[in-house]
Amino acid sequence: MKQTNTEIAERLDDAAMQATAIKQVSQKNKISLADAYEIQEASLRRRCDRGERIIGIKMGFTSKAKMEQMGVNDLIWGRLTDKMQYQDGDSINVDQFIHPRAEPEIAFLLRYNMDKPITLEQAPGMVYGVAGAIEVIDSRYQNFKFSLEDVIADNCSSAAFVLGQWYRPTMDMSTLDMSLSVNGKIAHEGQSSAILGNPWQSLVDAVRLTLEYGQVLKEGMIVLAGAATPAVHIKSGDNIVAGVDQLGTVNLSVK
Numbered sequence: 001m002k003q004t005n006t007e008i009a010e011r012l013d014d015a016a017m018q019a020t021a022i023k024q025v026s027q028k029n030k031i032s033l034a035d036a037y038e039i040q041e042a043s044l045r046r047r048c049d050r051g052e053r054i055i056g057i058k059m060g061f062t063s064k065a066k067m068e069q070m071g072v073n074d075l076i077w078g079r080l081t082d083k084m085q086y087q088d089g090d091s092i093n094v095d096q097f098i099h100p101r102a103e104p105e106i107a108f109l110l111r112y113n114m115d116k117p118i119t120l121e122q123a124p125g126m127v128y129g130v131a132g133a134i135e136v137i138d139s140r141y142q143n144f145k146f147s148l149e150d151v152i153a154d155n156c157s158s159a160a161f162v163l164g165q166w167y168r169p170t171m172d173m174s175t176l177d178m179s180l181s182v183n184g185k186i187a188h189e190g191q192s193s194a195i196l197g198n199p200w201q202s203l204v205d206a207v208r209l210t211l212e213y214g215q216v217l218k219e220g221m222i223v224l225a226g227a228a229t230p231a232v233h234i235k236s237g238d239n240i241v242a243g244v245d246q247l248g249t250v251n252l253s254v255k
């Protein structure tokens with residue numbers, strides 16, 4: 001039987017809370033892009049009803065490496081809550097996730113309420129700082145397989161993230177080497193130019209897309225620009241380090 005968007009949101013939220021994978025929701029239900037974002041919003045409303053706070057957004061599929069790894073080719077955005085944030089050097093418990101993966105990212109800290117579109121030239125002036133980051137993604141779908149609508153409904157696989165130190169946004173952001181190491185071995189290397197040619201473009205698109213969906217990113221919020229490399233599976237005992245040229249390293253261990 002067809003489910004309402006609210007019912008689908010509940011299933012996805014329960015799957016995340018119970019760390020149990022479910023079937024892709026688009027297999028039984030015809031879901032439009034607008035439905036998918038409505039489901040995402042409804043599932044986040046449940047998190048907020050439990051006391052979580054939305055502190056930013058993450059962009060997804062901003063690099064070819066990610067689009068190819070996941071077989072999806074359009075920009076997506078999902079919400080980040082305070083409960084998803086860990087501090088540099090923290091441990092995460094693998095049991096709270098289904099099949100987590102980690103990826104190296106760049107984060108922005110917004111300086112203004114983003115109530116109108118911005119240009120690439122304006123983007124650096126719109127942030128207090130930039131930082132390296134690790135994003136942990138965890139699809140709530142079996143085998144980490146989904147359509148574009150499925151993954152948007154599932155809050156773009158958001159699970160956890162860690163930020164490095166904030167730096168003033170004075171460097172050329174388009175040519176920074178990025179890497180993700182697991183247990184001292186480099187798992188993936190890339191360049192920040194893999195993120196839409198320039199990570200600032202991801203901020204431009206984040207503002208455009210959120211406005212399209214009637215949301216205004218607020219001063220103090222975080223925007224994750226999207227991974228420059230494919231994601232790697234992580235397991236108990238792993239030490240994950242993301243390195244971004246000029247932005248230092250970020251550490252996370254997995255228990």
Ligand code: OOG
Pocket residue numbers: 058059060061062063066070103135137138139151156157225226227
């Ligand atoms: C969706 C999330 C994509 C990114 O950085 O491109 C993403 C997924 O791969 O499950 O976070």
Ligand code: MG
Pocket residue numbers: 058059060103105135137226227
């Ligand atoms: Mg990501």
